[in-house]
Amino acid sequence: MNFLANKKILLAITGGISAYKAVILCRLLKKANAHVQVVMSKAATEFVTPLTFQAISGNPVLTNIFDDSASNDAMAHIHLVRDCDLFVIAPATADCLAKIAHGFADDLISALVLARNPQKCPLLLAPAMNNQMWENQITQENIAKLATQNGVKISYPAAGSQACGEIGVGRLVEPEFILEEIAMTLAPKILANQKVVITAGSTFERIDSVRGITNLSSGKMGFAIAKAAKFLGGDVCLIHGGTQLENQQFTFALFDYLQIQRIKIQTAEQMYNEVMQNFHENSQKIFVSVAAVADYRPSKVVDFKLKKNNFKHSQNLNAISLIENPDILASVAALPENQRPFCVGFAAESENLHEYAKQKLTKKNIPLLVGNLIQDGFGGENNKIILFDKYNNIKELPPDSKDNLAIEILKYAKNMLENK
Numbered sequence: 443m444n445f446l447a448n449k450k451i452l453l454a455i456t457g458g459i460s461a462y463k464a465v466i467l468c469r470l471l472k473k474a475n476a477h478v479q480v481v482m483s484k485a486a487t488e489f490v491t492p493l494t495f496q497a498i499s500g501n502p503v504l505t506n507i508f509d510d511s512a513s514n515d516a517m518a519h520i521h522l523v524r525d526c527d528l529f530v531i532a533p534a535t536a537d538c539l540a541k542i543a544h545g546f547a548d549d550l551i552s553a554l555v556l557a558r559n560p561q562k563c564p565l566l567l568a569p570a571m572n573n574q575m576w577e578n579q580i581t582q583e584n585i586a587k588l589a590t591q592n593g594v595k596i597s598y599p600a601a602g603s604q605a606c607g608e609i610g611v612g613r614l615v616e617p618e619f620i621l622e623e624i625a626m627t628l629a630p631k632i633l634a635n636q637k638v639v640i641t642a643g644s645t646f647e648r649i650d651s652v653r654g655i656t657n658l659s660s661g662k663m664g665f666a667i668a669k670a671a672k673f674l675g676g677d678v679c680l681i682h683g684g685t686q687l688e689n690q691q692f693t694f695a696l697f698d699y700l701q702i703q704r705i706k707i708q709t710a711e712q713m714y715n716e717v718m719q720n721f722h723e724n725s726q727k728i729f730v731s732v733a734a735v736a737d738y739r740p741s742k743v744v745d746f747k748l749k750k751n752n753f754k755h756s757q758n759l760n761a762i763s764l765i766e767n768p769d770i771l772a773s774v775a776a777l778p779e780n781q782r783p784f785c786v787g788f789a790a791e792s793e794n795l796h797e798y799a800k801q802k803l804t805k806k807n808i809p810l811l812v813g814n815l816i817q818d819g820f821g822g823e824n825n826k827i828i829l830f831d832k833y834n835n836i837k838e839l840p841p842d843s844k845d846n847l848a849i850e851i852l853k854y855a856k857n858m859l860e861n862k
């Protein structure tokens with residue numbers, strides 16, 4: 443999902459201790475193959491030298507509106523901002539916010555902000571400052587004013603301990619999050635005004651107080667689709683069961699930061715109930731059913747640990763009787779036409795992928811199905827998928843990361859929706 447490759451990013455750094463994090467951001471942008479042009483305020487150069495950014499960005503760093511020998515361009519304050527895809531100020535100090543909220547243009551960075559065309563070049567501000575400075579009414583008024591301006595996005599500061607020793611809101615958001623926000627800003631908004639509901643991960647069907655029936659789905663494919671849908675402008679609701687990602691704080695924190703709605707469930711029935719709540723009224727919706735849902739659950743669940751050979755109770759480990767779970771995807775696909783979303787199903791097979799995938803497409807009565815082999819799809823970061831649609835088109839995609847494949851799946855679904 444590299445929306446950053448070959449994009450031109452103008453990265454401005456103003457004077458705060460978190461300027462060091464901008465070095466990491468610059469490095470991450472370069473790693474993602476973006477072109478980075480750095481500009482620094484005079485105060486920022488007190489914290490990190492222009493040479494550091496020059497070495498990492500591969501471009502001379504500009505610091506002065508007048509006579510900047512680094513660029514050999516007397517009109518750099520105009521030209522730089524004409525020729526970029528996104529203007530990022532990270533960290534943006536209270537002073538910087540005050541200046542740009544009031545249209546000052548007395549240094550290179552504020553002049554660049556004023557000279558930019560908001561239609562062509564979005565501005566992403568990542569403020570960082572002492573918590574009292576952040577909470578000050580004037581700063582709050584400035585940020586509120588900037589937040590309503592055309593083409594301006596804010597990466598709001600995080601809470602925590604600060605360099606000054608105080609604790610509060612004002613820390614620069616972690617560079618990895620700013621990077622994701624930049625990528626999201628640059629992604630084409632093909633799913634704008636579209637609700638996208640996704641299921642992911644494994645369900646867990648209880649047997650007794652300690653045991654249950656589950657599977658090895660890591661949740662990665664479903665989470666990748668949820669993130670991709672958000673990047674493409676969708677209004678996302680992710681309903682998920684067990685996932686390995688729970689152990690990696692980054693993904694959950696990123697989803698919270700990007701404001702992706704996430705509902706955790708345990709059983710297939712709970713997943714069914716959460717999913718069905720989304721499809722009452724008539725509006726543009728997509729449902730992507732990625733979860734590995736248990737087809738059956740124990741008919742009786744006990745609240746104690748069953749003994750190995752205890753026939754005192756009607757259920758024992760030797761003979762667990764099962765009942766069928768609701769088929770969530772088939773139920774959504776069977777909704778009346780005015781409530782039914784565009785349904786995308788998955789089929790995870792260990793053999794005969796073509797045959798079983800086509801059967802599932804027809805049986806569940808859905809327009810699009812993503813087929814993958816267990817050995818390719820379960821657990822890892824990558825997958826190998828084949829798309830089967832209701833018009834008998836089959837599209838095999840080259841093996842790729844789940845993030846990239848998620849974009850391709852959603853693009854295919856959107857394309858079908860537009861041409862139906």
Ligand code: PMT
Nearest residue numbers: 659660661662663731734735769770771788790819820821
């Ligand atoms: O989570 P990962 O480790 O990243 O792995 C991804 C994946 C392999 C789980 C994923 O790519 C995938 O294939 N998901 C579907 C797994 C599955 O259970 O497929 P199925 O063939 O059993 O079910 C067919 C479709 O019906 C699926 O869309 C499933 O979500 C849906 N279903 C199944 C049973 C049920 N009771 N309700 C359902 O909605």
